[in-house]
Amino acid sequence: MSDRFREVARRIFSSLDLESALFDAYAYLKGIMPLDGAFITSYDHGQKKARVIALACAEGGVGLDEMISISDGTWEMMGVWHEESRQNPTPWIRDHTHPINKEFIRLVKHWLPSVRTRPEGSQNLCCTISCALKSQGEIMGNLILAAAGESLYNDSHVEVMKDICEPFGMALANAMRFKDLVRDHQALQRDTRQMTGDVMIGAHGGLSKVRRLIEQVAPTESPVLLLGETGTGKEVVAGEIHKLSPRCKGPLIRLNCGAIPESLMDSELFGHQKGAFTGAFETSVGRFERASGGTLFLDEIGELPMAAQVKLLRVLQSGEFERVGGTRVMQADVRIIAATHRNLEAMVAEGTFRSDLWFRLHVFPLSIPPLRKRTEDIPAMVDHFILHKTREMNLSYRPCLAEGALAALMDYPWPGNVRELQNLVERALILSGGRPLRFETLLDRPAPRAETKVWEVTEPLSGTFDDMAASWIRKALVLSHGKVSGPNGAADRLGLHPNTLRSKMKKYGIRLHRRVNVN
Ligand SMILES: Nc1ncnc2c1ncn2[C@@H]1O[C@H](COP(=O)(O)OP(=O)(O)OP(=O)(O)O)[C@@H](O)[C@H]1O
Structure with missing residues (x-):
């Protein structure tokens, strides 16, 4: 050769x-x-x-x-x-x-x-x-x-x-x-959108404010940060923004940041050259390259590991990236839409999400309200899901709703939001056998009610927030016999990353070399 x-x-x-x-x-x-x-x-x-x-x-x-x-x-x-x-x-x-x-x-x-x-x-x-x-x-x-x-x-x-x-x-x-593959993929995306309705129910109801914001931001190149509980429709909104944007003819590529192991994240985002690491048998194209000319939807951005946050920030700042193991600098031609159900601001304060990345993504935050705050959309959603599920399930009939069925749905707090409603309609259709749909029995379980806990204050505040935090850390360390990380360690009990806990211990002057005092 x-x-x-x-x-x-x-x-x-x-x-x-x-x-x-x-x-x-x-x-x-x-x-x-x-x-x-x-x-x-x-x-x-x-x-x-x-x-x-x-x-x-x-x-x-x-x-x-x-x-x-x-x-x-x-x-x-x-x-x-x-x-x-x-x-x-x-x-x-x-x-x-x-x-x-x-x-x-x-x-x-x-x-x-x-x-x-x-x-x-x-x-x-x-x-x-x-x-x-x-x-x-x-x-x-x-x-x-x-x-x-x-x-x-x-x-x-x-x-x-x-x-x-x-x-x-x-x-x-x-x-x-x-x-050809790109053309097939786009046709497939169109078909899927047609099958699932390709509509955002509630655009003229509970999501009318969201709709207005979508129309304002879609024509721009600005990054959008979608905020909302799980199942509220963040991906649907991302699709609407892409559809109304000048990039609509390009691809809409999604990456669920929570579903990729940390060791593979760089390769998923930026691709890799053949032989870049053990197991890289072929050159692979990353999501940034695949989304070129279109939109990259980074779902669950709060789950992005720290190292990947640094690299993503670099791409957003410079507009350039390299494949893992590659030498060629490539131009990133994507519009970023990120989404999370987590409180990113709290994560920034806690040190688990980079503040500079948050500032980059937080250009146009768009909050999608939970379903319990827009119950007026429920009747149209139920209609929509019945229509599409009967088609998907190849049912020859289209059942109607039993008396009182809608009232039961309107009264429920929907912790799983639209996704839960969609699943419920499917379950009711399977069980109905052609009879009018009822939901009461399916809802008859103690639902994890969000925002329903009533907080009672029985004691006056004693000490500052830092005093409380230091006291909790000491308690967790005592309960875990001084073990910081690992199963049943203090970090695990407090729901913190071990490094976050260590930095907080340093901040509050909590040391481990002697017995930790609770108070
Ligand atoms: N306004 C809506 N109109 C029609 N369907 C909707 C709407 N909102 C959500 N859905 C449907 O509900 C399901 C969940 O929506 P989606 O995946 O967009 O939620 P999400 O907020 O991205 O969830 P997660 O946080 O779990 O990723 C999807 O099947 C979607 O098609």
């Missing part, structure tokens, strides 16, 4: 964006041969049109995916070339006098506005060297390298082309497959 092959392969496979990979390869090739532009094209023989998939020149890489009509004369010559390339893949040199190159200059002027504005004549001489790009024996397209001037390419450049056409062919095939 030649060094040229290795270097070009490394560059052309460095990114799923064919245009940036092509620009990387172009920068390398420009150092070893005359070069002003590199083009990856394919031809539609039915329509007699050329498709420019990507091009790279001094200004950078551009992904075009544009169809251009070609004159009949040129098309015939292209047909001959295409047929010959099928039989014999030797690269072709075309000098500045070749008629195809005259047509090529016309196309280059069309694709590159900067060429049009250069002094007349400076771009009118053009040599090209091109080769067919094949994958599994099929011609997928062509690589055309072009330089302004006369008779610039010779046999040594043919050897370069022979070396590099294979990785270019594979990269083109992968890029086309990736594009």
